[in-house]
Amino acid sequence: MTGAERVRQAIKEANRKGRAALIPYLCAWDPDLATTRALLWALAEAGASVVELGFPFSDPLADGPTIQAATQRALRHKPTLEEFLEFVAGLYAEGYPLPIVVMGYYNPFFRFGLERFAREAREAGLCGAIIPDLPLEEARPWLREARRRGLASIMLAAPTTPAERLERIAQVSTGFLYYVSVTGITGARERLPEDLVLRLDLCREVSPVPVAVGFGIARPEQVRMLAPHAEAIVVGSALVKIVEAEGSRSPEKVKRFVKDLVSATERS
Amino acid sequence: MLPNKRGKFGPFGGRFVPETLMPALTELEEAYRRLRRDPGFRRELAWYLREYAGRPTPLYPARRLSEALGGHLRIYLKREDLLHTGAHKINNTLGQVLLARRMGKRRIIAETGAGQHGVATATAAALLGLECVVYMGAKDTVRQAMNVFRMELLGARVVPVKSGTQTLKDAINEAIRDWVTNVETTFYVIGSVVGPHPYPMMVRDFQSVIGRETRRQILKLEGRLPDMVIACVGGGSNAMGIFYPFVRDQVVKLVGVEAAGQGLESDRHSATLTVGEPGVLHGMLTYLLQDRVGQIKGAHSIAPGLDYPGVGPEHAFLRECGRAEYVAVDDEEALSAFRLLSETEGIIPALESAHAVAYLVKIADRLPRDTIVVVNLSGRGDKDVAAVRDYLSGKMA
Ligand SMILES: Cc1ncc(COP(=O)(O)O)c(C=O)c1O
Numbered sequence: 001m002t003g004a005e006r007v008r009q010a011i012k013e014a015n016r017k018g019r020a021a022l023i024p025y026l027c028a029w030d031p032d033l034a035t036t037r038a039l040l041w042a043l044a045e046a047g048a049s050v051v052e053l054g055f056p057f058s059d060p061l062a063d064g065p066t067i068q069a070a071t072q073r074a075l076r077h078k079p080t081l082e083e084f085l086e087f088v089a090g091l092y093a094e095g096y097p098l099p100i101v102v103m104g105y106y107n108p109f110f111r112f113g114l115e116r117f118a119r120e121a122r123e124a125g126l127c128g129a130i131i132p133d134l135p136l137e138e139a140r141p142w143l144r145e146a147r148r149r150g151l152a153s154i155m156l157a158a159p160t161t162p163a164e165r166l167e168r169i170a171q172v173s174t175g176f177l178y179y180v181s182v183t184g185i186t187g188a189r190e191r192l193p194e195d196l197v198l199r200l201d202l203c204r205e206v207s208p209v210p211v212a213v214g215f216g217i218a219r220p221e222q223v224r225m226l227a228p229h230a231e232a233i234v235v236g237s238a239l240v241k242i243v244e245a246e247g248s249r250s251p252e253k254v255k256r257f258v259k260d261l262v263s264a265t266e267r268s
Numbered sequence: 269m270l271p272n273k274r275g276k277f278g279p280f281g282g283r284f285v286p287e288t289l290m291p292a293l294t295e296l297e298e299a300y301r302r303l304r305r306d307p308g309f310r311r312e313l314a315w316y317l318r319e320y321a322g323r324p325t326p327l328y329p330a331r332r333l334s335e336a337l338g339g340h341l342r343i344y345l346k347r348e349d350l351l352h353t354g355a356h357k358i359n360n361t362l363g364q365v366l367l368a369r370r371m372g373k374r375r376i377i378a379e380t381g382a383g384q385h386g387v388a389t390a391t392a393a394a395l396l397g398l399e400c401v402v403y404m405g406a407k408d409t410v411r412q413a414m415n416v417f418r419m420e421l422l423g424a425r426v427v428p429v430k431s432g433t434q435t436l437k438d439a440i441n442e443a444i445r446d447w448v449t450n451v452e453t454t455f456y457v458i459g460s461v462v463g464p465h466p467y468p469m470m471v472r473d474f475q476s477v478i479g480r481e482t483r484r485q486i487l488k489l490e491g492r493l494p495d496m497v498i499a500c501v502g503g504g505s506n507a508m509g510i511f512y513p514f515v516r517d518q519v520v521k522l523v524g525v526e527a528a529g530q531g532l533e534s535d536r537h538s539a540t541l542t543v544g545e546p547g548v549l550h551g552m553l554t555y556l557l558q559d560r561v562g563q564i565k566g567a568h569s570i571a572p573g574l575d576y577p578g579v580g581p582e583h584a585f586l587r588e589c590g591r592a593e594y595v596a597v598d599d600e601e602a603l604s605a606f607r608l609l610s611e612t613e614g615i616i617p618a619l620e621s622a623h624a625v626a627y628l629v630k631i632a633d634r635l636p637r638d639t640i641v642v643v644n645l646s647g648r649g650d651k652d653v654a655a656v657r658d659y660l661s662g663k664m665a
Contacts, residue, residue: 058563061441062286111562158288184449
């Protein structure tokens, strides 16, 4: 099975059980790689479906203060993509059950070489990538390499995206389509836009791949409200805040919190 | 005609931004392409440039500087330092803020490093009665406290940015985050020929008034084109502005001068084109100061306006195809030129502009008799006198 298929299957599997799939985001190396490993196992035990693992970048311009701070903590370790892929390969060697996709800004991949990255990602077992500063018009070289290696090329759509453009984005997205819930940056929010549910329904009508909704989702109530309207739900900053507060002791707390989120994914 | 429809100058440029901004960039590009041909808009901009900013600026024959450099050269200074607010930045901010008003955007945001672009944006916003928010690295707000106060006097709100290196690149990140969040109501006024398409093209066009005037003036004064045009390069807007109308005149040598800071080996410089490598930052593919992994490095220069780890994509292109040459001079060389121009011509240049002068000083001996050289004097040095005093008295390491 290709990486893109694994991601899609994992989401379908949750959907078959009457749930939206939960996709937690964490920043690798925050606060260190040993904690990241423990956190990833905690996510698997808590019932998450897919993991979005951030590769830190010095200039995270789509991220709010929480993930910016995580990025700063992670960058102290001077991480490289080689180490990132080794880490992922190591997890799968230990039998890690969930598909992992990387979330990262374009420049490190560009520097590494797209062909080389796609090839080595596949060898490591990484399932795909989300590149928030690589819109449709610039994505062609990456889409080609991702397709060649069966990696999920997860594209983003936003509330500002016109309908016709949304369709074109959905057509090239594999694994899932990432629908950005708010006009804004990442970060936990008290309230989500009122027309979000409506827009998600429209999005799912045109998307040949499952639709995940993310940005700002932080609480079980929000997950419960959105679960019937999306195939998957991404939660990031709310988890990163726990890591920020608890450091190497965070896996237990994260596990409990993710369990609560997963229970809220039931599509009654 | 460059850039192409996708905003590419050869392989450089483009639009590497979050999806949320893509429709806004399309809207901006359409509005700009329509208005730049609109006679009403052109008249309006020309009127403000003339009556408010002080255009045209003189092309001044710097005889005493020529003498000091051996007396064999015909040196001209393009006096952007005489403009309102003291630098070329106002050419661009008047253009963009007028565009914003035509597009019905009532809220202006900008980034600033030294504060020059922030002041020029706050000025244009005050003039047209628009709300203005300026993002500035927290470190820069301390180093450039006077410009913070100036922006506040002009009615702008200055937001210190505490993330990352707390300097210009982080201020741009924060301005982009604001724009992503408030894109429906807000116009982002970028301060140089950087960022996603259409900014590099649009800022170049607004700054090209410098080169168009220079061309006309030198033909009148000398009856021929200059042999060489020299400008400093931070993001590259004053350089692009003076280069652009000469790009097709192959006889005119175009030289961009970057900041070598404390030396190119020191890691304390801003010589992006000289020693950087291609990468993607702030929505564009261009030369960047970055490490092996692709993390962006901090930049340094004694001239705060040159302190940026990227450069406009059109400069990357001009360098790649060999049409322009890029060189670097260090802090000490720039300071010497700063003093030389002050003493010989009674003109205290901005430290940024002093880099362009410094390169001329460096190569003067090698240039043949009667070479016509135009140096773009992008700004005046009032903003720098305190820092230079501290530096010379050894307080600033
Ligand atoms: C006087 C002056 N010259 C040059 C620059 C560098 O910008 P650019 O390379 O866009 O002209 C600045 C920037 O603040 C400036 O204030």
